[in-house]
Amino acid sequence: MARILIYDPYTNQISTYNRNESDPMPYSYNTTLRVREFRGSSNSPTLWTTTAAMEAWNLTRRRYGGPIHVGYAFKRIWEGGHGTKSQHYAGVAFDVGQGQGSSARNAIWNAAKNTGAWGYVEPQSMTPTWVHFDRRLGTPACSGTTSGYPTLRRGAVGVYTLVMQDALNALGYSTRTLDGKFGANTESALKAFQRSVSLTADGVCGCNTWNRLTNAALGIGRTGTVIN
Numbered sequence: 001m002a003r004i005l006i007y008d009p010y011t012n013q014i015s016t017y018n019r020n021e022s023d024p025m026p027y028s029y030n031t032t033l034r035v036r037e038f039r040g041s042s043n044s045p046t047l048w049t050t051t052a053a054m055e056a057w058n059l060t061r062r063r064y065g066g067p068i069h070v071g072y073a074f075k076r077i078w079e080g081g082h083g084t085k086s087q088h089y090a091g092v093a094f095d096v097g098q099g100q101g102s103s104a105r106n107a108i109w110n111a112a113k114n115t116g117a118w119g120y121v122e123p124q125s126m127t128p129t130w131v132h133f134d135r136r137l138g139t140p141a142c143s144g145t146t147s148g149y150p151t152l153r154r155g156a157v158g159v160y161t162l163v164m165q166d167a168l169n170a171l172g173y174s175t176r177t178l179d180g181k182f183g184a185n186t187e188s189a190l191k192a193f194q195r196s197v198s199l200t201a202d203g204v205c206g207c208n209t210w211n212r213l214t215n216a217a218l219g220i221g222r223t224g225t226v227i228n
């Protein structure tokens, strides 16, 4: 059983769904993406993604026209396994095609690319035994890069706010709720973290704060301070 938070960038709202592991993901096409496939090895009771990522999945799946093996999509930041600002932590990245033949993987890669719906489709030379694509949103806080998370401030809603809340909670700075809404409690927690690492406590999660926060949260492992 999973509690699934779906952020809709068109309405800027988050909706909550309760689903069993064998159920399709909300907004996914038919039974092409089940909850257990989306979560992979993550044990998190709470999962999150966006309607935009689900749409990109649906377009890819229809264009490919056959079953796609989904290794996983979602990871919480403290579960690790990726770089500091992975889109997997935001629930908008997929690693698929593991165990399928190279011609199938080529076809999946082309289908994903041709939809034009993903923000990024990883070159096959970088991931020869699987296909990574993600539906990233926003402008990265750190200039000069096309990856990374956008600047967040009070009022920000969405999957990047969830990543930030999750990282803060993992480090012991409680946001009280894990809801993807940057409110007063989240701002207090962020300021406390900023003070602890000698950054200006402005309550804005920009490039420097993201760097310090994600580096600190990554690899911390499972912790009793995490809010579900």
Ligand SMILES: [Zn+2]
Pocket (backbone or CB within 6 Å): 088, 093, 094, 095, 132, 133
């Ligand atoms: Zn990946």
